[in-house]
Amino acid sequence: MPQDAKDWTDLPLFMEEALQRDASDPLADFRHRFHMPPHGAGHALYFTGNSLGLQPVEARSFIEGELEDWQRFGVEAHFEGRRPWVSYHKEATADLAALVGAQPEEVVAMNALTVNLHLLLISFYRPGGNRTKLMIEAGAFPSDRYAALSQLRLHGLDPDEHLIEIAPREGEHTLRAEDIETRIAAEGDSLACVMMCGVQYYTGQWMPMERITRAAHAVGATCGFDLAHATGNVPLELHDWNVDFACWCGYKYLNGGPGCTAGAFVHARHAHRPDLPRLEGWWGHSESRRFKMEPDFDLMPGAEGWQTSNAPVMNMAALLASLAEFRSAGMDRLRTKSLALTAFLEKGIHAVAEATDSRLEILTPSDPGARGCQLSVVAHGHGKALFDHLTQAGVIVDWREPAVIRLAPVPLYNSFRDVAEFLGLLHAGLRADT
Numbered sequence: 001m002p003q004d005a006k007d008w009t010d011l012p013l014f015m016e017e018a019l020q021r022d023a024s025d026p027l028a029d030f031r032h033r034f035h036m037p038p039h040g041a042g043h044a045l046y047f048t049g050n051s052l053g054l055q056p057v058e059a060r061s062f063i064e065g066e067l068e069d070w071q072r073f074g075v076e077a078h079f080e081g082r083r084p085w086v087s088y089h090k091e092a093t094a095d096l097a098a099l100v101g102a103q104p105e106e107v108v109a110m111n112a113l114t115v116n117l118h119l120l121l122i123s124f125y126r127p128g129g130n131r132t133k134l135m136i137e138a139g140a141f142p143s144d145r146y147a148a149l150s151q152l153r154l155h156g157l158d159p160d161e162h163l164i165e166i167a168p169r170e171g172e173h174t175l176r177a178e179d180i181e182t183r184i185a186a187e188g189d190s191l192a193c194v195m196m197c198g199v200q201y202y203t204g205q206w207m208p209m210e211r212i213t214r215a216a217h218a219v220g221a222t223c224g225f226d227l228a229h230a231t232g233n234v235p236l237e238l239h240d241w242n243v244d245f246a247c248w249c250g251y252k253y254l255n256g257g258p259g260c261t262a263g264a265f266v267h268a269r270h271a272h273r274p275d276l277p278r279l280e281g282w283w284g285h286s287e288s289r290r291f292k293m294e295p296d297f298d299l300m301p302g303a304e305g306w307q308t309s310n311a312p313v314m315n316m317a318a319l320l321a322s323l324a325e326f327r328s329a330g331m332d333r334l335r336t337k338s339l340a341l342t343a344f345l346e347k348g349i350h351a352v353a354e355a356t357d358s359r360l361e362i363l364t365p366s367d368p369g370a371r372g373c374q375l376s377v378v379a380h381g382h383g384k385a386l387f388d389h390l391t392q393a394g395v396i397v398d399w400r401e402p403a404v405i406r407l408a409p410v411p412l413y414n415s416f417r418d419v420a421e422f423l424g425l426l427h428a429g430l431r432a433d434t
């Protein structure tokens, strides 16, 4: 508890509410299924599950199980292991499909995120004739922008002319659905593909994905999403929304550990189209004939046909441990808790701003339907000193110049009490830094 908490009369109220809410939270026990980083005699206040999810306690036994199978069977573990390596990626399919709202055949765990983005753009960004443009959001995660630029160059197209970066209105931080639709319609048949984030990493905005998809299809463009900050954070219905393709990483909200295997989605409409050009490898070749080592490629049906290499087993083991936690928590209950947890944080930030006479501006939309758990807060008039104060007190948040704090209270392992403690420290930090 911060030392000067006693002169903030609202703080005890927030803590009281937090403890009550934790007591009636059906997911409260999941916290103990993850390793909370220690701080001093207690634990850190961890709000960076949007960058790297915490380690599931079960991750160790999943990884050790694979080490044992390797030790015991060598190459035979491909068939003899407890989770045979030859089909290891399939262990994740059902859970990933549930998280993104897909049929199992539409989903595959493979590679890393940016690699998957490239593989999917190879198939779904097919500029030709007048239809050449690729649309992304302005301020996209750098890797996505680099991917987009290099894809344009791969097709011999000048990014200055053929890349569209749609930006919010002057003075606004997030995109309006109708502005995206209007812009897509205006680009018309010059647009080949719309590729946007699902949840924006910087602002936390959850894009109107279904409307964007519909607008793209209306002009004959394909539509895909980078779900790095969306999968495991917000409920998704990729199949029903008719999204053409999507990809995500395994280490943010999915808690698979650093560099964890990523995921990809290809809609059933496309998943059985051998005519779609792609980069091929032996893991996309017919499963039953894979080890016949035939020279000619025989495409596998479904999203698995986009695989090139065999699955990185060690790297996926922790992901399976985490997906088991998602399965038992259930995305419906997680979303319900997430809405309450983020609203509680939002209410608290406004109260702290008022109590300290600070200008704390939340960039993330206030509409709960347009955000996940993350809030991006600008502490106007404050600098790195505030961040250092929070860090020393054991708060782990993401800081971007100038004074943007990104906080993600994750419903799987963060409590209302975490949020109330953070509010107390923020209050003290703002007081100290004036």
Ligand SMILES: *Cc1c(COP(=O)(O)O)cnc(C)c1O
Pocket (backbone or CB within 6 Å): 112, 113, 114, 115, 141, 143, 144, 197, 201, 226, 228, 229, 249
């Ligand atoms: C985290 C993130 C990445 C990271 O890409 P990797 O290929 O996993 O290193 C890319 N794009 C977005 C939008 C991200 O949020």
